[in-house]
Amino acid sequence: MTTLSNDKPTAISIRNVSQRYGEAGSSGAVVALQDISLDIRQGEFLCLLGPSGCGKSTLLNIVGGLFSATEGQVKVGDKIVKGPLPADISFVFQESTLYPWYTIRENFDVAFKFQRVPRNEWKERTASALQAVGMSSFIDHFPNQLSVGMRQRVNLARGIALKTDIILMDEPFAALDEQTRMVLGEDLSELLAATKKTIVFVTHSLAEAVFLSDRIVVMTARPGRIKTIVEVNEPHPRSPDFMLQPRFSELRNELYALLRDEIRQAIATTGGSVRPSGD
């Protein structure tokens, strides 16, 4: 049934992770995640999909060691995650985390410095990553001189240049317009086929999830639990033609059916208000 063999080694193993905010039992207590267990295989593109506030970003931040879970543990390879693992995991956030006060080149250099990459590799890595996203000619620009889409491309390139085996992406294309999103999605699919990285990707776009993922983890409304896991059998790189196939629409409709009730429930409990605290 799946093109990815199940015997591939596990890259990330999530065991019984729960996350609560506020004092347990108090009126302000919120259970963001409840008992999540999941194995993510090496070289897999895994999507976390769910209604706003279901804790997908929280889960991603726990995997990346930026938050610590209230219960449960995450292992990356043999290591138990207790804090950021810059040598194994890089992050791409919704908005660019390029420092506005440094040029693109300096941004890459500083990231390499933080990650303790030998200095003689910096130039080559920057050049090839920028090349891959078609941004080579902007190397000496400041981030504010680029459009939002260009910035996010560079941000993506930086994630790739760090050469970690795992990239965690938190709605990296959310701030972009539909067209840019699709082009970047294609780029990403190509890069994936070429580099065999493990990618965990948070999104609330159904099309994006189907187009990019090997597996889609559908989450419930708060408290976030795994509702089901949907497999997408399609080799990378994927071309836009994939979106025209009946299977693409079928998968999307299936996901929508799964999510509809959750979204209604999420709207009912939060009054549909946008929660600035993030998902």
Add this chain to the structure above:
Amino acid sequence: MLETSNASARIVQIAFLAIAAGAWYAVTTTGNISPLLLPPMDRVWSALNTLLARGQFWPPILITLTTIAQAYAIAIVTGVLVAYLVTRSRFLTEVFEPVIAGVFSIPITLFFPVFILFFGIGPASKVAYGATYGFFPIALNTIAGLSAVDERFLRSARSMGASSFDTFRHVLFPAAFPVILTGLRVGFFISFASVLGGETLSSAVGVGRNIALAAELMEPARLYAWIVFVILTAIVLNTIVSQIENRRRDY
């Protein structure tokens, strides 16, 4: 979270005041400092009481407050008017804003002897001096506020058929108000400080004159009594203004 941090901040602030008072007490009682520079607390306290009891306090305060009020009123009227005229077009704004900002970067205090020359040694020269100083932050902030109003608001007002007065009253002014308020606050404190400064430098009457006089007559207790009074006034005014500002910001 906000309340707890405010409470702990308050504790540190009270501790700061206590330490400052304690240091004052310790230094003056051990006699490590000449009473001419820092008189003991109780002597300042009794000097303050004497000033209050003899009614010597009120005439200079009344003069100074009147001077400040006049200076500030002139600064507001001229500042807002000039800013309104200058922001009538983007071209005018770009021509005049740097000129006004440039003049403000020169210490206007330099012209103080000129103010004395023109308006004499009485309160009139302090009114002019305080008004000139207060004019600049008010004008500059009002210009900044009025010219930064989002073009879309103006366009939507025009599309709904608003007259230019309506636009000013309902769009331009409310939109620019927070920035204008900053200018009014800065302008007030600059007028306040420069009137006191003018009185200290060269005057026959007012709070500033009394401070200078106490120093000249080598009466440190009285000097400190006046200084404590002005500092307390400044703190009270500052608290009132920031309360007003916080309330305004709620909308």
Add this chain to the structure above:
Amino acid sequence: MSALAAKAGSETPPRMTYASRVVWTRRGVIAAIAVFFEIYGRTFADPNLFSPPSTIVAALFQKVFAEERIRDAIWITFMEVSVAYVMSVVFGLAAGLLVGWTRPGRHAVYPIILLLYSIPQVILLPLFVLIFGIGPAVKIAFGFTHGIFPIMVNVIAGMRNVSPLLLSGSRSLGASSIDVARHVYFPHMVPSLFAGLRLAMTLTLLGVILGELYVSTTGIGYYTKLFAERLDPAPLFALISVLAFMAILLNEVVRVAERKFTRWKR
């Protein structure tokens, strides 16, 4: 709009661009003001109170620069301002970083600094004279206490509101807290620091001039007071323009540095 105007200008060759039109109009306005004062000074003005600009320029060379005592006074004021300013920058930056770096600092100490900043310092001038005498020390001290506050306040204010996204981004890259201080907090604070540096320059000058006007035996402030009392407006205004020039020059130095270090903002 400026781009549009510039384009319209290029279609009809002899017309200038919008930007240069602004600059030339501004120069025209300044020239018109000078001409107005020239006429006013020559016709209606009381010669004991006001001089036309041409007389002021003449006085600048004949009465101000020609006299060694006044040349020395200008130099002394310049030195006092420089020393006070450097001290304000060094101590203001250090204190600001120290306070701004820690949470209790930002929440508890910052309001105290703001409160002290709101006190009109000029009322302390007689006290300063009692403590420091009437030499250069009092002027430097008074300039320093004027200059240090805007720097502290702007440094602390500049370290607030750092985007949490940049902070978690840095952490995920493996940045240590020193890395974060150096590459995130410090650069984030720089534009605000420069606003403080410019304000501090103006205020340091103010502090020194106040000291000279109040009680002093030399310096630009002392001589402006002297000329005013002698009802000799030409050298008075000449001396004022020297100091105004000094203020603009020093301000411009800071502005050039600012432009260089905040290039990323534009």
